[in-house]
Amino acid sequence: MHNARGTTHEAYCVEREALSMKQFQVPRPPDDALRDMLASLMDKGKVGGVFALAQTGENSYSYALITDKKLLDHIVPTLPLMPANAGKMVSRLTMLEPVKTPIAVIMRPCELRALFELVKLEQARLDNLLFISYTCGGVLEMKTAKDGLQLKLEEYWKQVKTGGVSEDMRDSCRVCENFVPTGADITLTLVGNDNGKQTTVQVNSEKGEEFLAGLSYELTEAGPELEALDSMRKKRAEQKPDVFGQFAAEELGMAGLTALFGRCIGCHACGRACPVCYCSSCHFEAAENEFDPSTLETELTNRGALRLPTGTLYYQIGRLFHVSISCVGCGMCSDVCPVDIPVASLFAKLAGSVQGMFGYVSGRDAEEKIPTSTFEMEELEEIGA
Amino acid sequence: MADDGAARQLDKEILSPKPGIQSPAEGGGDFQPRIVGFLCNWCSYAGADLAGVTRLKMPPSMVAIRVMCSSRVDPLFVLKAFLAGADGVLVAGCHPGDCHYQTGNYYTRRRFALTLKVLEELGLEANRVRLSWVSASEGGRFAEVVTEFTETIRKAGPNPAKTEVFL
Numbered sequence A: 001m002h003n004a005r006g007t008t009h010e011a012y013c014v015e016r017e018a019l020s021m022k023q024f025q026v027p028r029p030p031d032d033a034l035r036d037m038l039a040s041l042m043d044k045g046k047v048g049g050v051f052a053l054a055q056t057g058e059n060s061y062s063y064a065l066i067t068d069k070k071l072l073d074h075i076v077p078t079l080p081l082m083p084a085n086a087g088k089m090v091s092r093l094t095m096l097e098p099v100k101t102p103i104a105v106i107m108r109p110c111e112l113r114a115l116f117e118l119v120k121l122e123q124a125r126l127d128n129l130l131f132i133s134y135t136c137g138g139v140l141e142m143k144t145a146k147d148g149l150q151l152k153l154e155e156y157w158k159q160v161k162t163g164g165v166s167e168d169m170r171d172s173c174r175v176c177e178n179f180v181p182t183g184a185d186i187t188l189t190l191v192g193n194d195n196g197k198q199t200t201v202q203v204n205s206e207k208g209e210e211f212l213a214g215l216s217y218e219l220t221e222a223g224p225e226l227e228a229l230d231s232m233r234k235k236r237a238e239q240k241p242d243v244f245g246q247f248a249a250e251e252l253g254m255a256g257l258t259a260l261f262g263r264c265i266g267c268h269a270c271g272r273a274c275p276v277c278y279c280s281s282c283h284f285e286a287a288e289n290e291f292d293p294s295t296l297e298t299e300l301t302n303r304g305a306l307r308l309p310t311g312t313l314y315y316q317i318g319r320l321f322h323v324s325i326s327c328v329g330c331g332m333c334s335d336v337c338p339v340d341i342p343v344a345s346l347f348a349k350l351a352g353s354v355q356g357m358f359g360y361v362s363g364r365d366a367e368e369k370i371p372t373s374t375f376e377m378e379e380l381e382e383i384g385a
Numbered sequence B: 001m002a003d004d005g006a007a008r009q010l011d012k013e014i015l016s017p018k019p020g021i022q023s024p025a026e027g028g029g030d031f032q033p034r035i036v037g038f039l040c041n042w043c044s045y046a047g048a049d050l051a052g053v054t055r056l057k058m059p060p061s062m063v064a065i066r067v068m069c070s071s072r073v074d075p076l077f078v079l080k081a082f083l084a085g086a087d088g089v090l091v092a093g094c095h096p097g098d099c100h101y102q103t104g105n106y107y108t109r110r111r112f113a114l115t116l117k118v119l120e121e122l123g124l125e126a127n128r129v130r131l132s133w134v135s136a137s138e139g140g141r142f143a144e145v146v147t148e149f150t151e152t153i154r155k156a157g158p159n160p161a162k163t164e165v166f167l
């Protein structure tokens, strides 16, 4: 299932798109189609539960693991909101031991990639999980949940149908080119489809086929890639100067960084929300990281003033060192930042460079090693003299 | 790096103002670079020791912090020294193939490539950070590395992070 290997992401995409796939159509909108399908799977005892985005009240949305079929009404798996990175949530569920009964998990491509990174980091397990994902039109900022969501949805779905980019999307989604899931067993092709009327479901693995066997769907060979996917890829690439331009190296430096993070309140929400920032006791939260009297004195002697809370750049750059190799560009960090610092844009930009150096794309393949946890004997000879 | 000795040592001693070594920013005359060196116990620290006992000539610019292997150096160590105002940060370990723990320094090398990349992308001066391989018998080489690196840093001038106020 996760056996594709290519040196570059482009090569990988080509390889992946060449895989032959089967598909079927359901004359219902995606969320309804999924509810039906999952209800049948639960009826037949093929899955014991469903993990998906759920509406839990008015303006309230969160991920939920549902085992009572009657509660399946609550799921809204394709609603463009991401209250948490689902990869991190599944890690919470499976960190101590794998789930015992099969569970259908519905998550976006970047969430699946985050989960695969977490598996490599020994923070999650995939056993007994059936992965359902979809070609992803992106998500809106979470605050939209209480602020005009219904109004924005119409425009959102219009863009998904035509392979466009909507202004309301998170910046990280505007530039995300990894919106076709890798490693899913079942994929809904939302991009390019009229999602008000019908749903196209692709089956990407034997596991997916096994689960769906016996359900009343008729499989046909999947058609060629939709033009809308290409359009979306192109439109997103075009957004890059706008989203990443402000982070050119010559714009940053000490001065640029202190300006960028000058209103950071040190809440560390960005790290807590980040799926691949996974330490349960964080160095930056530890007493060890507090300034002791002698450090305080040194700092004051050298600088004449001290910014409080301390260590803002130490935290931000430190986190870049730790997570850029695994960052999936999901945008959670920006979305939770109370002072609107575009954290995710900076992190995603650096993730591209750092991962690119090793020909790596975080989470594209659960079996691949994280570059910093492996090595070649003959390489990087220019480093270390 | 919870409760880590090396990080504490860095905080407590290395970066406190020391009499005799002052940067122009601190009101001194000639710029004397201050370099923090993380040296692996089995090779580079021994190499430094050899350079010392054989009285090789090298500038008194480096403060050594001993780590058990170069792979123990979390990029956070480098960053902490850098932000605290170290003019240069050296990480030194056994030559590839000679790590006391067999493969530690291969990981170091990848992690260091990442460290450099992040610094470059952030527009921070990656030339203030250096990785070198020095074996236990290479006292001369150690002196050369320190001399050369000190010269590079002298040309680059004091680390602006030293006087950046609100970071």
Ligand code: SF4
Pocket (backbone or CB within 6 Å): A108, A109, A110, A111, A136, A137, A138, A139, A172, A173, A174, A176, A177, A178, A179, A329, A330, A331
């Ligand atoms: S980052 Fe990409 S995969 Fe993730 S929600 Fe946005 S568009 Fe979808």
Ligand code: SF4
Pocket (backbone or CB within 6 Å): A172, A270, A273, A274, A275, A276, A277, A323, A326, A327, A328, A329, A330, A331, A332, A333, A334, A343, A344, A347, A348
């Ligand atoms: S750094 Fe931000 S964009 Fe990257 S994985 Fe973490 S939360 Fe997502």
Ligand code: SF4
Pocket (backbone or CB within 6 Å): A263, A264, A265, A266, A267, A268, A269, A270, A271, A333, A336, A337, A338, A339, A340, A341, A343
């Ligand atoms: S979420 Fe925003 S304010 Fe909070 S630590 Fe991160 S960057 Fe700073």
Ligand code: FES
Pocket (backbone or CB within 6 Å): B040, B041, B042, B043, B044, B068, B069, B070, B071, B092, B093, B094, B099, B100, B101, B104, B105
């Ligand atoms: S022990 Fe010297 S580099 Fe590992």
